Amino acid sequence: MIRLTTILSALAVLTGNAFAQDEAPDLFALISDRDMAGLEAAIEAGADVNQRQSEGLEATPLMWSTGREANYTRVLLEAGAEVDVRDAMGDPAINWAAYYGNTDAIALLLAAGADTDLIGHGTPVEIVMRRGHEASFALLLDHRGERPDRSAAEAALEAAALAGDGESIAVLAPYVDMATARDWAGRPVLHAAARANRADAVTALIAAGAPVDGEDSIGFTALFEASRDGALDAVEALIAAGADVNHVSNENALSLTALHLAAIGNHVDVVGALLGSGADTDAVGTMGATPLMWAAFEGSHEAALRLVEAGTDLSVEGRFGDTALSAAEAYEWDDVVRAIRERLPE
Template sequence: MDRLIKPDEQTVDVLFNRGLKCSQTFKLTNLMHTMPVAISLTTSDPQIFSFPQPFYILPPLSTSSFLVQLNKPFDQPPLSTAPATILVRSSTLPTGKAHQDDLRRLFSKPGPHIFKDATLPIYFVGPQAAEFLLTSSFETMYSVFSKAISCCDESQLTCLLRVAAVNGNSHFISALIEAGADVNDRDPEGESVMSLAVKSGKADAVRVLIQSGYVMDDKIDRFLHVAAAMNKADIMENLCLGYVDIDLDSVNSLGQTALHLAAIHGQVEALQFLVSVGSNVDSTDRFGWTPLHYAAQEGHFEAVEFLLNHSVYSKYAVTKEGQTAFALAVERGNLDLYDSLCLGDLLQRAARIDDVHAIKSCLARGADVNGKDQNGWTPLHRAAFKGHIESVKVLVSSQGARVDVVDGSGYTPLLRAVEAGNVEVAVYLLSRGAKTGLKSLDGRLPCDIECLKNHPSLVIPLDQVKERD
């Protein structure tokens, strides 16, 4: 026989309550048919746990309850990385009688007469212990957590699920749902467990709730809005995959879509995702504001650039108060947005009509002298193509326009001037260092000798027009 005592349970589960000196009983059975057994109880953490007395006598084949207790009340369960344990040792006691001092002497002497019958882990259980695990550094102790929730009812499990959702811990969320927590629970204000998980920013938590059967209410759930404001494209992707009929352009109480929220906060990754799945870039809210209006007002340069590249008319749309996105940028003093929102258009127009004063005015207000339109044309391309020599000179000599920038077809301003037969402009650009060896996308040289020969009014010697590296 390798033991004299058998425990009725393999663990001792202590129901934890804050501020109370918690305790728990456990049962041991004497396996001996005819002989009493002496029992020694010790713990691996005597500073935390103790027994009313350390030694007991158990009659033959009898079962008795024993008490383990905390030495004092605790506000939080005194956990460690490994559970504390109770060591149960035993020895035969033929007389059936002995005092505590006698038993102490008996167990103080090692030898074959001492049996090590059991080592029982002590677990803290109940909602307070589980909540502590959810919000502490012990949150990776999943086996301990599963033990802690084993005695919780559905209401307690659901309350814990809300805590787990706030923390975004997908493993604990799964354990709680498996144990019986209500995945579709909402608080008195209507906030759901899913809402809390989305706000946590953890995509894994959101995915677990979707897979566990969360039912979305289109009337009140605005998860895309929350995720967009946080720039959590991974969460939005999970939502779109989990709810294929999700309304990408659903609106909040202000009539704003998720795209509006992403623009307000300048969340470019969220904007990119929402546009890629079909959100309406030109949607307006209750005040007539598009996402571009908000991005311009808040000064989010990258968001403005993205929305301009994907918008149909937002650049020209006006709010109910009659303001364009450009006007809002001006109102807030967001100078770096002026060119994208308006000045670039004005500068292109000025170059097209040879309005030198307007060119200087636009550039003084912040327009980009090398800014491109939808075809990749800079103001210099446009002035060169139109043959406006004064505008070309102002752009190049006074404002530092790049003479060799290429448009969407690979054409430089020099090639556009030659293409339109504007020799005076071509000669000026050559004098300012324009390269003649740059090819367009179709392989054409912008200014080879044969091309220039077609313009008899060229007044400079041909040997000055050599291809440059």
């Protein structure tokens, strides 16, 4: 069984954390060190560009490269790296690029024929939506021909929302179905105001009839968007308007909550606002991980400590058997480890 600590180790060379593998395969080490000359020399000498990690996510160098500059992806593709091979979680390289929001790498993979329908932690479109990578989202929608047709009134409504123009929102509302009004990518317009941290526009849109808990195609509400992006003013406006702080996203977005997203982003002020409004600290998604465990996985130190102090259930084990304690130990967060140990039963 793959454990969270081995996944953390698999990401360690990219992130430069102390728990990186001691003996990474040559191409992985060269990519991690940003040694382009060494990578090209190794390939010229016959290194296998489709080698796999022996543990963890069983990644390929092409997957690994998407966490670096796109030139590493380009060199591997030119050397014959397989585009659609999938890791232990079912994610091909384009899903990795989507996770990192590496738009240049996504473009190279699309040009190489990458399949955008393969599902690991969602499709690449769903992953960039969840992660909030707008430029990558636009590229993928354009590639798939999925940008929605909108009325001029809808486009004007989005522009007013992004500008925080409540008066224009009120004027436009009679000409738009506020229950279905969409932004440029087909998400509720309220989401756009939330991402932009336009609390005034959030309030005006809801007053004009936008549903406060309206969902996009992955089950995210405006509160999810604001929480992920650390948009505290919008978070507070949405909570004041009655947003469900314990809404759960769809399975194609890992069944997360707004608190998961705030924790992942290390937005401690948003974490506090959600906790103060009754957010469930022990909610688990499809990976079996609480917001605390996700914070640890993503390296969000301050959010992890805040969630421990909030009384999160520390006995929860994730899908791969790891706990908040093991994740904190992997990151060598002494204060988090100490706080967890103080709360664990003898």
